[in-house]
Amino acid sequence: xxLRPTRRIILQGAAASGLAATLAAPALAADGAVIKLRLLExxxxxxxxxDYDYYRDQKDETVGLTKIATxxxxxxxxxxxxxxxxxxxxxxxxxxxxxxxQPGNFPADGIHPTIRAMNGMGxxxxxxxxxxxxxxLALLTRALAGANFPxxxxxxxxxxxxxxxxxxxxxxxxxxxxxxxxxxxxIGVIGFLPPQxxxxxxxxxxxxxxxxxxxxxxxxxxxALRAQVxxxxxxxxxxxxxxPRQGGEENASFYLAAVPGIDVIFTGHSHKVFPGPxxxxxxxxxxxxxTLNGIPAVMPGFWGSELGVIDLTLAQSGGRWxxxxxxxxxQPIAMRQDRQVTSLAANDPAVDAAxxxxxxxxxxxxxxxxxxxxxxVTSYTALVSGADSSLAxxxxxxxxxxxxxxxxxxxxxxxxxxxxxxxxxxxxxxNYIELTAGSIAxxxxxxxxxxxxxxxxxRVSGTELAEWLERSAGIFNRIDPGNPAPQPLLNPHVPxxxxxxxxxxxxxxxxxxxxxxxxxxxxxRIVNLAYRGVPVAPSQAFIVITNNYRADSAFAxxxxxxxxxxxxxxxxxxxxxxxxxxxxxxxxxxIWSFAPIGAxxxxxxxxxxxxxxxxxxxxxxxxxxxxxxxxxxYTLQLA
Numbered sequence: 353x354x355l356r357p358t359r360r361i362i363l364q365g366a367a368a369s370g371l372a373a374t375l376a377a378p379a380l381a382a383d384g385a386v387i388k389l390r391l392l393e394x395x396x397x398x399x400x401x402x403d404y405d406y407y408r409d410q411k412d413e414t415v416g417l418t419k420i421a422t423x424x425x426x427x428x429x430x431x432x433x434x435x436x437x438x439x440x441x442x443x444x445x446x447x448x449x450x451x452x453x454q455p456g457n458f459p460a461d462g463i464h465p466t467i468r469a470m471n472g473m474g475x476x477x478x479x480x481x482x483x484x485x486x487x488x489l490a491l492l493t494r495a496l497a498g499a500n501f502p503x504x505x506x507x508x509x510x511x512x513x514x515x516x517x518x519x520x521x522x523x524x525x526x527x528x529x530x531x532x533x534x535x536x537x538x539i540g541v542i543g544f545l546p547p548q549x550x551x552x553x554x555x556x557x558x559x560x561x562x563x564x565x566x567x568x569x570x571x572x573x574x575x576a577l578r579a580q581v582x583x584x585x586x587x588x589x590x591x592x593x594x595x596p597r598q599g600g601e602e603n604a605s606f607y608l609a610a611v612p613g614i615d616v617i618f619t620g621h622s623h624k625v626f627p628g629p630x631x632x633x634x635x636x637x638x639x640x641x642x643t644l645n646g647i648p649a650v651m652p653g654f655w656g657s658e659l660g661v662i663d664l665t666l667a668q669s670g671g672r673w674x675x676x677x678x679x680x681x682x683q684p685i686a687m688r689q690d691r692q693v694t695s696l697a698a699n700d701p702a703v704d705a706a707x708x709x710x711x712x713x714x715x716x717x718x719x720x721x722x723x724x725x726x727x728x729v730t731s732y733t734a735l736v737s738g739a740d741s742s743l744a745x746x747x748x749x750x751x752x753x754x755x756x757x758x759x760x761x762x763x764x765x766x767x768x769x770x771x772x773x774x775x776x777x778x779x780x781x782x783n784y785i786e787l788t789a790g791s792i793a794x795x796x797x798x799x800x801x802x803x804x805x806x807x808x809x810x811r812v813s814g815t816e817l818a819e820w821l822e823r824s825a826g827i828f829n830r831i832d833p834g835n836p837a838p839q840p841l842l843n844p845h846v847p848x849x850x851x852x853x854x855x856x857x858x859x860x861x862x863x864x865x866x867x868x869x870x871x872x873x874x875x876x877r878i879v880n881l882a883y884r885g886v887p888v889a890p891s892q893a894f895i896v897i898t899n900n901y902r903a904d905s906a907f908a909x910x911x912x913x914x915x916x917x918x919x920x921x922x923x924x925x926x927x928x929x930x931x932x933x934x935x936x937x938x939x940x941x942x943i944w945s946f947a948p949i950g951a952x953x954x955x956x957x958x959x960x961x962x963x964x965x966x967x968x969x970x971x972x973x974x975x976x977x978x979x980x981x982x983x984x985x986y987t988l989q990l991a
Contacts, residue, residue, distance in 0.1 A: 384668030385529040386676075387537075390431035391585065393652055393660035394420055394438045395620030398445020398483065399452075400655040401469045401707045403699060405782075406447040406718055407775075407799040413695040414780065415655040417466070419685040421473050421700035423659045427683070431663075433527040436474060439620040440481025440545065440589035442466055443495045445655070447798045448707075448714040450923075453487040459710065463498035469706040475501040477521055479543025479587035480508065481621060485553040486804045489560065504543040504587070507569035509562040516561065517543075519569075520577045529668075537666075537673060540581030542573055545589045546602045546621065554904035555806065555917055566590055566604040567597075570611040578613035582673040583666070586614050591622030592644065592651070594634045606636065609644035615675050616648055616662055623654035623779070625682055642680025650680050654779075658682040688780070690982050718795035723930035725792050726937045729800075731785035732963035734773035735827065735842060735851065736988060737970060738944035742785045742800060745938045746771040747855035747897075749929035750922065754807050754897040757916055762811070762895055766883055768856035769897040770820075774802045776848045781960045781982035792930060801923045805899035809916035810907055814881075814892040820852065820906070821859060822875040826867040827851045831990075833864050833949050838987050841955035843867070853943055854896065858882050860947035863955075879947050946990050953990045958983040 394417065403416035413419075428434045443449060443464055451457055452464060459465065470478075478501060484492050496503055496517075506519040521541040526534050547563040566588065578584055591603030601607065605619040624630045626649065627642035636645050642662075643649060652660035660682050667676040685697045731742040747769040755767050775783050787796050812820065827846040831839050841863075859881040868875035881888045895915065899922055907913045920928075930936055956976075959967065961984045967973055972989030979985030 385531060385533055385535060386668070387527050387529050387535065387666040387673070388432060389527060389583075389664045389666055390427060390434040391616060391618075391662045391664065392424055392427055392434060392436045393618040393650055393662075394436075394656065395589070395618065395652050395660070396441045396481070396623055396654040397438070397466065397656055398441055398654065399443060399449035399466050400446055401448070401466055401703060402711050404711070406714065407795060407802075408782070409715070409718065409795055413693050414657055414686045414688070416685065416699070417469055417473075417656045418699040418703040419695070419697040420656045420659050421469075421703045422697045423683050423685065424473060425700070427659065427661060433525075435476045435523075435525070435539065437541070437585065437587055437618055438470065438475055438478035439587050439618050440479050440543075441483045441620070442470075442478070442481070443492070444483040444486045444804065445802075447718050447795065448710055450798065450804060451714045451717050452710055453491055453804070457713075458491075458494065462494070464495040465707040465710040467495055467498045469703045471498075471500045472702050472706055476523060476539075477501055477541045477587070478503045479505050479589055480517070480545055481589040482546045482549050482552060485549055485556055488556045502541075504541055505545055506542050506573050507544050507547060507564040507566055508549075509564065511560065511562060513562065519573050522577070522581055535668070537583065538581040540577040540584040541587060542570065542577060542584070543587040543589070544569060544604075544608070547600050548602050548905065551905040551908045552901050554908075555900050565600050567601075567607050567611060568599075570608055570614070574611055574613045583615050583664075583675075584613055585616045585618065588617055588619045589621050590619065591624070592619060592626060592631055592634070592637065592649075594636055605649065606634075606644045609647040609649065614647060616664070617644060618660065618662075619644075619649055619651045622651065624651055625653050625658055626651035627680055628682075648675075648678045648680050650682060652682050653684075656685065658684050688982060690978065690980070718798065719793055721791045721793050722797070722927055723792050723933065724935050725787060725789050726935060727789050728966075729785065729787040729938055730963075730966050731773050731776050732959055732966045733970070734776045734853075735848065736957060736967070737942075738853065739940040739942045740773070740853070741938045741940050743771045743773060743853050744855070744940045745936070746800060746922070746926065747853075748938070749926040750807060750897045751855070752929050752932075753920070753925040754809055754916060754918060757918060758809060758895060759915060762915060765811075765893050765895050766856065767895045767897065768854050770852040770854045770902065772824075772850065772852045773848045775799065777959055777983070778848055784960055784963070786962070792936070794927065797923050797926045797930070801926060803899075803901070803922075805901050805922050807897065807916070807918035807920055807922060807925055808900045808903035808914055809895055809897050810903050810913045811915050812894050812896055812913065813890065814888040814894070815890040817854070817857075817888060817894055817896070818878050818881055820896075821854065821878045821881070822868045824850060824852045825861045825863075825875070825877040828861065828863045828867070828877075830866055831863045831949070831953055831955060833951055833953055835953070838954045838956040841957045841988070852898075852902070855943060856883065857888070857943060858885075859944050861944060862947040864949055949990050951991070954987050955990060956985060956987045958985055960984065
């Protein structure tokens with residue numbers, strides 16, 4: 353039983369439309385030359401250059417630009433004409449990126465290790481993503497300066513409204529036609545990033561840069577670019593959504609495909625694979641052929657798990673080149689069969705060498721011990737129990753650090769802390785936190801908290817607090833109390849990082865009620881919300897310690913609610929907390945639970961096989977055994 357999208361399903365869907373299929377384009381009748389052009393894409397590399405899991409401190413065959421480079425070399429070898437693009441989220445995402453971003457650690461040659469590896473691969477062009485800004489503008493500028501390929505972004509602007517990077521590019525290339533003749537073509541490139549960067553990294557960007565709607569930026573720049581080029585490629589660091597357009601969408605690639613003049617869309621940001629089953633039921637999306645509104649598009653996973661491939665057949669007619677045919681596919685670097693991973697690509701020695709110095713320094717850094725855990729800390733229960741140890745440790749560290757920093761005028765208000773699970777099995781059955789009792793190192797802190805967010809605090813009312821938790825409760829499917837069959841507990845389309853657990857409160861979640869649909873006050877799942885055993889009043893004031901990402905996105909319309917912006921990253925705070933305590937015993941009181949349903953109801957979910965020894969304490973838990981893709985399926989009886 354598969355209840356949630358897993359990497360194996362994604363990889364199988366990609367392999368079914370594999371690279372070999374792109375070589376069998378139908379014969380074309382044209383009154384001019386015909387060019388076969390292969391376009392290759394990487395996206396969301398997040399500094400996973402090596403095939404290494406820094407959190408588990410071991411090799412990982414399912415990630416790594418080093419393996420993608422081998423696929424790129426093979427893809428180029430089997431095509432007369434090819435181009436390579438990157439779609440952003442390149443310089444942030446793992447401990448290597450964090451190490452390089454620390455003061456004094458930027459490479460002496462002035463080139464970011466990921467960029468150094470990419471330089472050797474011969475990229476034609478790239479755009480930037482939202483995570484490029486996590487370390488601030490100075491580091492971003494320094495990293496981009498080392499690239500020997502052009503980088504563009506049409507909706508990343510300065511305060512005056514001018515593009516900071518080139519909005520568009522015109523790449524002049526000479527391609528060989530099927531009859532052997534050589535033809536000069538102009539390839540237009542335009543890049544986009546999620547406009548939400550201003551909220552997500554407000555501390556770095558406020559008063560310095562602006563961002564605009566992706567589709568509006570396309571309408572502004574595409575017509576002029578189209579008039580000058582033979583082919584127009586959009587690098588859209590944005591996912592795919594077919595919901596009615598409102599403007600300012602984070603995931604706008606589907607709407608972008610309706611802008612006249614765009615021939616190809618490279619998409620990303622969502623860490624999924626397209627074409628593939630994740631988008632099979634979306635209107636206007638061909639999840640088998642790989643089109644958005646009829647335009648060829650591809651999304652190549654994350655962390656170097658896939659290479660995106662679009663093979664175009666360009667026909668010359670009347671002095672113009674047009675896309676006469678195309679095939680879209682992704683090529684994975686590995687396949688997972690249950691718990692067994694099989695590598696499909698070897699490492700590229702040049703890429704390994706490019707990042708070797710920083711890789712070695714990162715390994716030494718992450719292995720430094722900082723304290724001792726008296727009991728295991730895991731994330732196996734994060735989505736099924738309100739007494740999760742991984743979230744409890746993060747919340748304890750945040751409260752320890754931030755409470756003394758609050759303005760004097762706020763002293764006396766209840767202080768709470770919010771944390772969400774990042775590693776709870778969504779991407780693979782290995783993607784959980786499992787720290788054993790004993791020594792804890794910096795790599796373990798990076799495992800607990802994957803992102804370079806900083807500490808923030810917000811003032812909220814009891815009503816706003818309830819609404820915050822309603823948004824979090826959207827991760828659960830609505831359960832039918834009259835259905836005796838096992839029902840999937842978790843909504844696979846809601847990311848785990850949206851599930852904030854707020855320490856200092858107690859509350860129940862009624863999953864028989866509908867989830868929040870985006871309108872304030874339209875959900876009633878949170879019941880029996882209390883602080884120290886007393887029901888929370890609507891007008892009661894609270895301080896919630898959180899991270900800058902949550903504070904600046906959730907409270908963008910009310911910046912005055914943000915009462916603290918601390919300079920320290922959450923990971924540094926956790927490290928300092930452990931160093932101060934030296935010996936850590938994590939208290940795990942039950943914060944939330946599922947509200948009584950009134951009749952026995954069974955819900956099902958997937959977790960890792962080794963989770964059983966931690967989940968066994970949950971009343972009514974049963975293991976159903978192998979759930980496929982390396983997971984075990986569990987059921988939980990709620991009464």
